[in-house]
Amino acid sequence: MKLLQSSFILMAVISLAGCKKYLSEEPTKQTSIQTVDQLEALVNNAGIFSDENNATAAYSTDDCEITKELFSKNPDAFGNDLLQYYVFGVEGVANQSSDQLWSGEYEKIFAANLILENIDKVKGSDAIRNRVKADAHFIRAYSNWVLVNNYCAPYSPANLGSMGLPLKKTVDYEESGKRATLGETYDFILSDIAEAQKTAPDDVASRLTWRASQKAISAFLSRFYLFIGDYDKSLAEADKALASASRKLVDYNTLAAGNPETYPVGNSIVTLNYLETNDWNSYNGSKYLYWDESYYTRYVYNPNQWYVPSAALLALYDKQSDLRYKGFMIPNGGLRMSVSDPATFRYTVFYDGANLPEGLTVAEVLLNKAEVLARKGDLTAMDAVNRIRMKRMVTGQYTPLTAAGRDDAIRKVLEERRRELPFVMRWYDIRRFSVNDYPGDDIAVTRDFFNVGTASVDVNSPKTYTLNAKRYLVPITNLDIRASKGQLVQNPY
Template identity: 55%
Template structure:
């Protein structure tokens, strides 16, 4: 066990260096791996020794998810009063910058996901030769294939253009199947990247030996977790029949269960002075990893990490909720929550889920699967069953249950997409906006507009207000790849086109 702990520490260090250094590095760290139990210990390192994407359960700080959509609003007044509450690095994402994002010292999301891919490849490179029983061997291989697929899924939804036939030959991702330093870093096409994700999921399906979610180890892959992910995959790729099929299969799980938000108790309040204020939180705010990794709604645990611990809901997002009845607003939208960042005026809400606002669920949950099913059915024109799926969720989210109703297929889709936004803000909104722009329904396209000060290189011009717009089908849907990665790849990784 001492050796595997050293191995984990070494692998953890790799996330602090560039993509090239840990993807292209000759593999000298595998000599200590002797047993499949050691590989299982590596895969079970879901929380690690720190945060920000250094373990399998977390994404690195995801500035796009938390700053680049219409779920977020940083008013000029807010920034002018409290500039110290914001970093320039995050503001570049808020204003859809390209050059300054490329020029940042690093990209925690890119680094964190490729670190997981590297670790998954370590497991796959050693599993067949390591000693141990066949059941554990198949389990670790299934986990490794799925981890690799899920990390590529995360990356492709940020650094590449949306899935659409017109984009199939556009730039995808470097496909790393081994730990070999000589393996190419050249970007595959978008279609090749999606095909690789699906191929890895199929490999996991063929090896998985958990027939249901493991309640205390939800980071281990199971058949319902794969089904839940595929309900998302096929919704995003426009195969609505398969999305419904896999959603229905996932919903047979006896372990992944909706939590009735009426049963969530109050958490520890936070008190402030000058002026006096007491903020009321739900118990979710106090959850440690021991609790939130076992969240009953998860099929598979993954979290979007917000290093600022302050997701700032926009006026538009807040207006989506019935503020006197929707428990997602009452429990998770913390009124005057800006006090957590020493902000007094203007009073700002703070969206808060787990662990003092650090972690938002992003892995497949039963709530998401119900919404995947509802949306796919709505897009197929099945109004009754679409609303029925969404209303199952609403029975657990409202103080007094009120069913969604619709008088047309178009109205049903609108209602479902609003419900999806209420349930999955920040961590899902970017990917949703992207796919809306390329699907068969022009009416769901979203233009994101942020009004802020003029930004420069390392500066904010407080004398000039500017409007920043991210139109539908924007090339900026592909997040710029950090310049350190481009340089370290010695020209193999090409930058996105803008």
């Protein structure tokens, strides 16, 4: 009970800071924080740290497609705020009343800073103290990575002097809200990782997958170094992560059927069939938090609960053999949102389609390794890809992929990456592909849609939208900029 009460106290501190805009409000006094157990109770509340409300991931990539027919027949299915992300809006995004990704990640950073400010002052076990300290540094590093890969320019030597993030290192409300450079932001992330490495335990605890560990840190670094083009380090860290004794690929053949749902359509009854993972939620044991593939639990969260897969994404799957298609791509899944015409797919993994695993997983690390090897011209890259595919194909229908050369290997690895990680990594990949030294992976994203104003959609005015390099940077809301009293500067558009 003592731990629970302490946790509620600390959660209240964070909630207050989040609701009143962390970048501009003075945090609640911390007189109630007295023991290291209280700080550990904070990091043990997975709900504070696991969700990532990211409309850009859900709507701004070529994984998503809202056709003109779908919208014109169902104009209430997608709010104008979400459509701003779909058409790469600038003014429409900047003028929104809130940005749950920006505020949510800074709330996590606030929690990490709260821990770090108190961790050496409170009483209690040094072993717990060291582990919680590692958690705090890792939380802050991860949140800053998410933020910098949404609101700042893609990492490249040419961009290192451009605007990065406001680097919040304390709970002092007077701490500067000015943006550091991109290079300084990445250096700060690495410095937090170095601190986390000093005291994190070796492997992932299966019932605490949102806690830091050396294997989770290596999984993160395999991603980090891949994204900045340091392929040798990415490969080395991938191999360290893959040595985990507790993490494993899940054989999708072992997933049970979930609860079906039926809907009347005309004179017929349509049944939607799901895998069991769709039923995993906070009301039945939160099994989604303990996914066996997770080094570190994080989920892209979509309160609209509808990830709308594009025709191009659907076409990548072997529809007869690939269980990712058969189990997660729900034909006529729009019925869940009262949309029957046109019949529209819905992508759903966990929590009735709300949560997609964005955190560090065995599959992602294998794909990181495969990509590095492919870019180096090492065709053993396909071995890592095929380790995943063996667990994703219907039993008896698995055929290993092979590559004829470097370009073919890169293409096949990236296609597998898209099949495995739709909606969660595609935005990040589009950005990094645009600045690397391999033009063959560049991605053009266009929308054949309607004229979307800041308040309404004109269905009588078709319009084509193209994602350009300036809009690789998500606009910061004007509300946050005003709250900073001139310190926080908008991205140039």
